[in-house]
Amino acid sequence: MRGTAERDLAPEPEPLTRVPSTLAPGAGSAVLALQRTVGNRGVMRVIGPALREASFRFKIGEDVARLGQMLFHVKLADLVFPKAWAAVEELPALAEAWQEFIDATGAAQWARADAARAELKDTKFPAALLGPDDARLEVGGRIFETLWKAYSSPTASFPDLTPYVTLAHYQALKRWELQACKRTAGEIAKRYVAAGGGGGKRTAGTAIRLTPLVGGVKTDATPLGGGLYRGTVATYSSQLGKEVERMKRAIDDGWVVHARVISGIVGGGKSRAEPEHSLIIYGYSGSAFEYFDPDVAGSNLQKTGFDRLYYDSTANRLSTAQSEAQFPAYAYDKPDEAGHRSGYQVSGVHRYQVSSIETL
Numbered sequence: 001m002r003g004t005a006e007r008d009l010a011p012e013p014e015p016l017t018r019v020p021s022t023l024a025p026g027a028g029s030a031v032l033a034l035q036r037t038v039g040n041r042g043v044m045r046v047i048g049p050a051l052r053e054a055s056f057r058f059k060i061g062e063d064v065a066r067l068g069q070m071l072f073h074v075k076l077a078d079l080v081f082p083k084a085w086a087a088v089e090e091l092p093a094l095a096e097a098w099q100e101f102i103d104a105t106g107a108a109q110w111a112r113a114d115a116a117r118a119e120l121k122d123t124k125f126p127a128a129l130l131g132p133d134d135a136r137l138e139v140g141g142r143i144f145e146t147l148w149k150a151y152s153s154p155t156a157s158f159p160d161l162t163p164y165v166t167l168a169h170y171q172a173l174k175r176w177e178l179q180a181c182k183r184t185a186g187e188i189a190k191r192y193v194a195a196g197g198g199g200g201k202r203t204a205g206t207a208i209r210l211t212p213l214v215g216g217v218k219t220d221a222t223p224l225g226g227g228l229y230r231g232t233v234a235t236y237s238s239q240l241g242k243e244v245e246r247m248k249r250a251i252d253d254g255w256v257v258h259a260r261v262i263s264g265i266v267g268g269g270k271s272r273a274e275p276e277h278s279l280i281i282y283g284y285s286g287s288a289f290e291y292f293d294p295d296v297a298g299s300n301l302q303k304t305g306f307d308r309l310y311y312d313s314t315a316n317r318l319s320t321a322q323s324e325a326q327f328p329a330y331a332y333d334k335p336d337e338a339g340h341r342s343g344y345q346v347s348g349v350h351r352y353q354v355s356s357i358e359t360l
Contacts, residue, residue, distance in 0.1 A: 049290055052198075052283040053306050056292060059154060059195035060188050068296035068305060069184035072147050072161070073174035079165045080129070087126055094125050105171055108178060110135070113171050120167070131166025140176030143169060148187045154195035182260075184294045185278040189256045189360040198282060200254025208250050208257065210358040213237055213318065217267065227340060228328040231265035234353040236316050244311045244318065247357060248284055255359035257281040259291070259309070261352040264343025265329045275355035279309070287311040288322075293350075301341065301348035309354060318354040320345065327351075 057065040067074050088094045101116035114135065121130055143164055150159040164173065177184070193202075215237055220230035237243070247257050260275040267274050283290040289309040293299035300307050310322045321327035329351040330340045345351050 049283065049285055049288075049308075052290055056192060056282050056306075059197070060191045060292075061154060063158065064188060064191065065292075065305060066296065068188075068292075069177050069180050069294040070174075070296070071177070071184075072144065072159075073170060073177050075158070076161050076164055076170050076173060079161055080167065080170045083126075083129055083165065084167065087129065091124055094120065094123055097123065098125075101167060105174060108175070110171070110175055117167055117171070129166055131168035133168070135168040135171040135175070137172070137175050137179075139169075140172035140174070141180075143173050144176050144180060144183070148183075152187065152190055152194070154191045181294045182278045185258055185280050186360060188292065188294065189258065189280050192256060192280075192282065193254075193360070197256065198251060198254050200252060202254040206250045206253040206359075207255060208246055208357055208359045210356060211243060212356045213240060213243060214262075214353070214355045217262070219266070224328050227330045227332055228346070229265060229331045230328050231331065232262055232267045232353075234262055234317070234319075234355065236318065238316070240311070240316055240318060241313060243357065244287070247281065247289065250359050251281070251284055257289075258358050258360050259352075259354045260356045261354050264351055265331045277352065279352065279354075280360075281309065281357075287313070289318075295350075299350055301344060307349050309352065320349045320352050 063075070064071060084098060088098050097116055097119040101113055101120065104110075104113035104116055117130060117133075117135070121127075147159045147161075150156060164170070213236055214234045216235045218233050218235065220233055223229060250257060257280075259279045259281055261277050261279055262275050263277040267276060277293075277295065279291040279293055281289045281291045287310060289311075291307060291309055293305055293307065296305035299305055307320065309318055309320055311318050312321065312323060315324050315327070317327075319327065326345055326347065329343055329345050332340065332342045343350055
């Protein structure tokens with residue numbers, strides 16, 4: 001999700017077996033043909049944000065676009081949970097411990113989930129479905145790496161999850177994926193590029209090495225009314241405009257840009273100012289940059305996964321706010337009666353301020 005810390009969680013996508021593609025049959029080929037005819041810069045001017053989004057979805061695959069960094073544990077839940085429910089239906093006495101496991105993993109309370117599995121182990125719950133005792137973060141990381149290695153190619157079939165159909169493996173994999181935004185962003189970018197990406201030659205001259213954009217942050221806790229605050233405010237380099245132009249040249253040449261961002265009303269870490277999330281920037285129109293958010297369920301209250309960052313030259317800022325008026329975000333311990341969530345702008349988008357960039 002956001003950084004390496006295990007933190008407040010956005011609602012998860014529901015497990016699914018298939019999501020209809022938003023890209024009409026043949027449209028992906030049409031985009032590639034247009035790239036060959038007028039070049040990538042011409043494509044950027046012609047096809048527009050909607051078709052670029054559809055092309056990105058098509059190239060990374062339906063499941064990846066829908067589930068993002070939650071991909072494998074949500075798909076694994078499709079296999080694990082029906083078996084567990086079947087066992088509980090046969091032995092209703094297991095229901096309380098099973099529900100405790102569901103609630104604990106849903107709240108990312110891993111010690112509590114361990115205790116629920118231990119309780120189930122002392123019952124007639126199927127031992128093969130419980131799996132090993134070890135559901136640590138590192139276990140989930142190993143499963144994650146194995147599955148992405150098998151799924152890195154856009155032509156690869158979805159990896160076999162049957163060796164991991166246990167509560168322990170589900171718990172460990174979910175624990176890892178919840179904090180694996182950066183690793184997942186890299187894997188998704190690989191799939192996109194391997195499927196043709198945005199065209200271009202991806203030359204060394206247009207690549208961007210890891211470049212910090214933010215020189216510092218300040219905290220503005222002044223209430224603005226309606227639950228809105230400016231919160232953590234990034235102070236950008238005076239060279240931000242030049243870096244924005246570098247981003248455009250890189251995208252024109254077929255690179256995607258990995259952006260680390262300060263997320264929500266405050267940043268991460270002890271300082272509450274550290275970048276803690278990753279976005280994949282794949283297109284632009286003028287000063288608006290189109291991105292895919294691996295935390296698909298937490299990206300926007302109105303849609304999932306896709307949105308825009310804006311270079312506001314007046315404020316010298318690269319964020320999800322087009323202007324200063326859109327910059328404030330809500331600060332609530334829990335959603336209010338209108339459904340406003342902490343860290344989200346009035347528009348419903350999760351607020352992000354870009355902290356660093358590099359090409360992938």
